[in-house]
Amino acid sequence: MMILVINGPNMNMLGKRDKKHYGDMTYQELVSKIKSWGVERGVDIEVFQSNHEGEIVDRIQKMDYEGLIINPGAFTHYSYSIRDALEIVQVPKVEVHISNIYAREEFRKRSVIAPxxxxxxxxxxxxxxxxxLEYVLCKLQIK
Structure with a gap:
């Protein structure tokens, strides 16, 4: 069983971004925590990060995973190509954000991905x- 975790633009800059919204954790620390979760549960985890919309769409379209977590970053608010790629994929999938996008600037409060x-x-x-990840694993075990 493999769960794909996708991180969008600027996520590779964690630890250097606004600590009020994103905390002190670096991207490498985030990846390490995610992979440790997988090891503890016997689940393969691939973590993929790109600042480029097309690369994210290409990775989604490979469909070589059983579950998907995506932090689309700024693409959350306007990427219909990522939205459409996700719509095709019939696996458990969850959109995530480190910060509360609903407590931030007005333009961040809308997601075209969540639906x-x-x-x-x-x-x-x-x-x-x-x-x-816990949700996706639970959904996969119930199948």
């Missing part, structure tokens, strides 16, 4: 990922 995911978790820091 094609099973759910959205935001504002819980790196735990947003862990909770999403």
């Amino acid at each position: 094609v995911c099973d759910g959205q978790i935001s504002g819980l820091g790196f735990l947003s990922y862990i909770l999403a």
Whole structure:
């Protein structure tokens, strides 16, 4: 069983971004926590990050995974190509955000991605990922 975790633009800059919204954790630390979760549960985790919309669409379209977690970053608000790629994929999938996008600037409060995911978790820091992973694993075990 493999769960794909996709991180969009600027996520590779964690630790250097606004700590008020994103905390102190670096991207490498986030990836390490996600992979440790997988090892503890016997689940293969691939973490993919890109600042380029087309690369994210290409990775989604490979469909070589059983579950998907996505933090689309700024693409959350306007990427219909990522939205459409996700809509095609029939696996448990969750949109996540480290910060609470609904407590931020007005333009961040709309997601074109959430309607094609099973759910959205935001504002819980790196735990947003862990909770999403737990959900996806639970859905896969119920099948």
